[in-house]
Amino acid sequence: MHIVIAPDSYKGSLTAIEAARAIQKGIKEVFPTAKITSLPIADGGEGTVKALVYSMKGELQHNHVLDPLGKTVLAEWGILDTKTAVIEMAEASGLLLVPLSKRNPLITSTYGTGQLIKAALDQGMRKIIIGLGGSATNDGGAGMAQALGVRFLDRSRKELPNGGGYLQDLASIDLTNLDKRIKDTEFILASDVKNPLCGKTGASVVYGPQKGADASMVDQLDKALLHYAAIAEKATGQIVANTNGAGAAGGLGAGLMLFCNATFRQGIQMVLELVQAERLFSEANLIFTGEGSTDFQTVYGKAPVGIGSIAKKYNVPVICVSGSLGKAYDEIFKYGITAAESIVSSPESLAYCMENAASLLQDTAKRICLILKIGATLKCEGIRVIPV
Incomplete structure (x- = not known):
């Protein structure tokens, strides 16, 4: 029996790598001789760098950059092969880097994200994947562009301070010193956000609060x-105000389109292609996936449905094991998920479940496999038996 384990992270509890290890331990308690392939997954949001570096045998990198308020932080990014890098903008410009009392999108900046891009260029990367989730900023990617040599000038030809609020004083943009390597580099934005830059569904109105x-x-x-x-x-010469996706990450999507000629990809589809998931899924007898919470939102580009959609083509069953099963979770069954289970088997506090997520996940995987073992011994016509 060949089992592929492909979970996303369990936000606030387990990385995708930790989740995969817990599931594997539970499986091995019941099926010790099963062939298991661990394939931690992400959808372009939190955990994308670690998941891709692990699954593609890449290398983690660390650079000191400026956070949204201009303080120095150590940010992590990844090299996937000799020419491909992956960056999460939240590592440098994320909301969690700013204390609640100091959150102010008038002054927060994506400058640090630009510094990470420059670090990747300095390492010879010519394909850069950027995850756009979790931003603290609303500067249209101007800070990012400043770090790459673009000058944003007021009427007196003075450079604007960092922050989205100062863009109201913008009079001209000088591209003379924009990093020349950018024109020879492919930028791919991993994001499911469709919001335009401006207006009632734009970056400021929807995500600013x-x-x-x-x-x-x-x-x-x-x-x-x-x-x-x-x-x-x-x-x-580019028009971005009403472009789908331009409002992602406080307009960083727009900035990357304007100054880096970036294109958008649905996060989970891109990740699954990079790790060659379809080949692995087609060879599997069973797939385990999971995430922190599975509900009606999961069908909108989250990892389990991306996995299920591929597995469905090869009639491979997929079991989704999540921290919780919320409203309309059963919609995932339309997308190739065969069964779903929560790791919570008795009334417990959220704090307890998050603190003990690994052991709960391992135990749930074990219980599922015990049931599968019963199924493998049944001698009923029409029942597909997975060889043990």
Whole structure:
């Protein structure tokens, strides 16, 4: 029996790698001789760097960069092969780097993300994958571009300070010193966000409040981004204000399109292609996947449905083991998931479940495999038996 273990991270509890190890331990307690392939997965959000580096036998890198408020932090990124890098913008410009009391998208910047891109270019990378989840910023990617040599100038030809609020004073953009290596580099943005840069469904209105913006700040930020888009159009010839995905990560999507000619890919599809998941799934008898919480949102580009959709083509059963099964979780059954189970078997506090997620996940995998073992001994016509 060949089992592929392909979980996403269990947010706040386990990385995808830790989750895969826990599931494997549970399986091995029941099927000690089973062939197991561990394939930690991510959907372009948290954990993408670690999952891809692990699954592709890459190498983790660390660089000191500026966080959203300009303080130095040590950020992690990955090299996947001789020319391909993967970056999570949240490592340098993420919301979790800013204390709750200091969250202010008028002044937070993506400069550190630009520094990570420069670090990758310095290492000879010419294909850079960037995950756009979890940002603390609303600067349209201007900070990122500044780190790569772009100058954002006011009417006095002075450079603007960092932060989305200052974009309202933008008069011109100078591309003279934009890093020349960018034109020879492919930029792929891993994101499922479809929001435009501006307007009622734009970056400021939809995501600004969770980054610390009140109603007046949201209005100011939205107007600033609209003005930024108009000036950027003059400098680059590109129109981004209403482009799908431009509003991702506080407009970093727009900035990467404007200055790096980046393209968007659905996160989970891109990750599954990179790790050659289809080949592995086609050879498997059974697949385990999982995530922190499975609910109605899972069908919108999350890891389990990406995995299930591929497995369905080869009639390979997929079991989704998640921290919790929420509202309308059974929608995943339309996308190739065969069965779903929660790791919580009795009433427990959330704190307990998060603290003991590894042992709960291992135990759940064991219980599932014990049931599968019963099924393998049944002699009923029409029942597909997985060889043990």
